[in-house]
Amino acid sequence: MAFENVDACGNWRVLCAVPAGLVTRICVYKVSDDGTVAWVEQPVQGPWWAY
Numbered sequence: 072m073a074f075e076n077v078d079a080c081g082n083w084r085v086l087c088a089v090p091a092g093l094v095t096r097i098c099v100y101k102v103s104d105d106g107t108v109a110w111v112e113q114p115v116q117g118p119w120w121a122y
Contacts, residue, residue: 072097 072094079085097119098110113119 072091073088074086075083076086094115097113097115098107099113099119101111102108
C-alpha cells in the first residue's frame, strides 16, 4: 500500500509505503449521497483507490 501526492499537473510521488503484510484494516472517508460523512471499510485484499 502506498500513499501518494499528486500535483495539479498530474505529477505524483510516493509519500509513504506500507508492506501489505502489515495492513489489517483499510477505511476511506466518504461523503454519502445524503451529505453525511463516515469511514467506510474496504477489502483488505485487492486493488482499491481513495481520493
